Amino acid sequence: MSSLWTSSAIAQAVQGRASADFDTDGVAFDSREIGPGDLFFALKGEQSDGHLYVDNIYAAGGAGAVVSEPASGPHILVSDTTKALNDLAIASRTRTDAKIIGVTGSVGKTGTKEALFAALNRASMGKAHRSVKSYNNHVGVPLSLSRMPAECQYGIFEMGMNHAGELAQLTRLVRPDVAIVTAIAPAHIGHFASVEAIADAKAEIFQGLTHEGTAIIPFDSPHYERLRKAALRSTKKVVTFGFDEQADVRAIDIVPAQGGGSLVTASFRDDREGDRSLCFTVAEPGKHWVSNALAILAAVRAVGGDLAAAGLALAELQGLDGRGRRHQIDLEDGGRALLIDESYNANPVSMKATLEQLARENSGGKKTVVLGAMGELGDKAQSYHEALAEDIIASGAQTIILVGDEMAHTQARLAQLSSEKLDHTLKISHVAGSSEAATKAILAEVAGEISDEDVLLIKGSNYLGLAKVVSALVSGEY
Incomplete structure (x- = not known):
C-alpha cells in the first residue's frame, strides 16, 4: 500500500512550503499519539500551542510537521495550521471515490458509526475507514478525513454539535453520500430554546449531501416531519427506519437472543421488486440498539453494501468502552x-x-x-x-x-x-x-x-x- 500522503501532496493541498521530501502514514494533532512515519499538525488553541511539542514528535519518529513557524526537522510551513488541517481534509475528500456516510444524532451516533464500519469493513475486506474515538467536532472531523486512505471504498464519519451551525460546517467538509440522524433527544438542551431547535441543528447534516445523496431518518421520532422536510431541501432520497409499519426499513419481529441481544427480522421496502426481509442478530441488548441496527442496514443498502455481511457484523458486536x-x-x-x-x-x-x-x-x-x-x-x-x-x-x-x-x-x-x-x-x-x-x-x-x-x-x-x-x-x- 502506498503512503497516506507525500510532502508534495500535502504542500499543494494546504498551500504551504515543504522544507524536504517525506512520506507520511498517519496524521495527528496530539503529540502523544505520534508514531514513526506520522504527520503532526501544530495547532494553536486558547490554552495550548502544538509548536511547543514539535521537537518531541521528531524524537518519536514523526515524518514531518505542519507548522506556522520554522521547525528543526522536515516540515510544511503555512500561515494558519488549523486552516491547513481543513484544507488537507478537503483534499482527502476530493481525491477519493469511496462512498461516504455521515452519522449524527443525540444518542447512538458513536455506536452506529462503529457498527457501520464493522459491517462495511467486513464486506470490503479491510477497505473501510472511520473516525476513531469520538472525533466528531471542528478539529476531529477534518483530522479523520485527513487520515482516510485514497484507495478505501467506504468512509464513515461521526459528526457532533452543541450549537446551531456547527453541523452545517462539518457536513460541507465531509460531503456525505448518505447522512444518518439516529435520534433526537434533549442532549445539550441548555444551548437551545427547545428540542425542536435541536432537531433543526441535527438536520443540518443533510446540507452537505452529494448530488442524489440519501438522507436516513427515524420514522418513530416525534420530530420525523421536521427532519423529513429539512432533508427534502437537500435531496429527493429520504429513507426512514423504525418500528412503525410505514417505515422503509422496519423491524417486523424482535425476540430475545441467547446471550442477551435480539433476534430481529427486518423488512426493506422496495417499490420495484417488492419488499424483502433479513433475519439477523444484534449482539448488543436493548430496543435502542435494534433501532440503530435498522439505520445501519438502511445505510449499507444505500451505498450498495452487503446486507448479509452487515447482519453478521451486528451479531459479533462488542460494547464500546464507556458505551455499553x-x-x-x-x-x-x-x-x-x-x-x-x-x-x-x-x-x-x-x-x-x-x-x-x-x-x-x-x-x-x-x-x-x-x-x-x-x-x-x-x-x-x-x-x-x-x-x-x-x-x-x-x-x-x-x-x-x-x-x-x-x-x-x-x-x-x-x-x-x-x-x-x-x-x-x-x-x-x-x-x-x-x-x-x-x-x-x-x-x-x-x-x-x-x-x-x-x-x-x-x-x-x-x-x-x-x-x-x-x-x-x-x-x-x-
Missing part, C-alpha cells in the same frame, strides 16, 4: 458480578433506554446503579433529574449511588417515590463532585454492596470521571 461494554468482575469472596460500563455519556433519553434495559437483566442477583449527573441541560436540569427517579425505580435497582450536584434533585424525588410506591426500602446515597475523594467514596460503597451474580450499572456524563471507577473495578484495584 460488559465486564465480568472478580469479587474478593470468589464470586463474579456483571459490570455494564456506560460511563462516557448521559442525557435523558440514553438514561431511560439504559435503565429500561437494566430492568430486563435477569442474572439472579441484586441490581446496583452508579448514576452521574446529566450535563448541559440548562434551566431544565432540575426537572430532567427529578424525572429520572421514575426510571430508576422501574429498573429494579436496590442500591442507588448518585454522583454530581444535580443528582440531589433525583435523590429527593427517589425518596418521595419509594415511600409512595415500594414496599421495601431503597439504599440511596449521594456523592457530590468528581474529585479523587469522590471516586474513592464511590468505590468503597460499591465494594460493600456487590456480590456474586449481581449487576452493576455505571452511567453518567464524561466530565464526572466515572470511567476511573470502571477501570478500578475491572482491574481489581479497589
Whole structure:
C-alpha cells in the first residue's frame, strides 16, 4: 500500500512550503499519539500551542510537521495550521471515490458509526475507514478525513454539535453520500430554546449531501416531519427506519437472543421488486440498539453494501468502552458480578433506554446503579433529574449511588417515590463532585454492596470521571 500522503501532496493541498521530501502514514494533532512515519499538525488553541511539542514528535519518529513557524526537522510551513488541517481534509475528500456516510444524532451516533464500519469493513475486506474515538467536532472531523486512505471504498464519519451551525460546517467538509440522524433527544438542551431547535441543528447534516445523496431518518421520532422536510431541501432520497409499519426499513419481529441481544427480522421496502426481509442478530441488548441496527442496514443498502455481511457484523458486536461494554468482575469472596460500563455519556433519553434495559437483566442477583449527573441541560436540569427517579425505580435497582450536584434533585424525588410506591426500602446515597475523594467514596460503597451474580450499572456524563471507577473495578484495584 502506498503512503497516506507525500510532502508534495500535502504542500499543494494546504498551500504551504515543504522544507524536504517525506512520506507520511498517519496524521495527528496530539503529540502523544505520534508514531514513526506520522504527520503532526501544530495547532494553536486558547490554552495550548502544538509548536511547543514539535521537537518531541521528531524524537518519536514523526515524518514531518505542519507548522506556522520554522521547525528543526522536515516540515510544511503555512500561515494558519488549523486552516491547513481543513484544507488537507478537503483534499482527502476530493481525491477519493469511496462512498461516504455521515452519522449524527443525540444518542447512538458513536455506536452506529462503529457498527457501520464493522459491517462495511467486513464486506470490503479491510477497505473501510472511520473516525476513531469520538472525533466528531471542528478539529476531529477534518483530522479523520485527513487520515482516510485514497484507495478505501467506504468512509464513515461521526459528526457532533452543541450549537446551531456547527453541523452545517462539518457536513460541507465531509460531503456525505448518505447522512444518518439516529435520534433526537434533549442532549445539550441548555444551548437551545427547545428540542425542536435541536432537531433543526441535527438536520443540518443533510446540507452537505452529494448530488442524489440519501438522507436516513427515524420514522418513530416525534420530530420525523421536521427532519423529513429539512432533508427534502437537500435531496429527493429520504429513507426512514423504525418500528412503525410505514417505515422503509422496519423491524417486523424482535425476540430475545441467547446471550442477551435480539433476534430481529427486518423488512426493506422496495417499490420495484417488492419488499424483502433479513433475519439477523444484534449482539448488543436493548430496543435502542435494534433501532440503530435498522439505520445501519438502511445505510449499507444505500451505498450498495452487503446486507448479509452487515447482519453478521451486528451479531459479533462488542460494547464500546464507556458505551455499553460488559465486564465480568472478580469479587474478593470468589464470586463474579456483571459490570455494564456506560460511563462516557448521559442525557435523558440514553438514561431511560439504559435503565429500561437494566430492568430486563435477569442474572439472579441484586441490581446496583452508579448514576452521574446529566450535563448541559440548562434551566431544565432540575426537572430532567427529578424525572429520572421514575426510571430508576422501574429498573429494579436496590442500591442507588448518585454522583454530581444535580443528582440531589433525583435523590429527593427517589425518596418521595419509594415511600409512595415500594414496599421495601431503597439504599440511596449521594456523592457530590468528581474529585479523587469522590471516586474513592464511590468505590468503597460499591465494594460493600456487590456480590456474586449481581449487576452493576455505571452511567453518567464524561466530565464526572466515572470511567476511573470502571477501570478500578475491572482491574481489581479497589
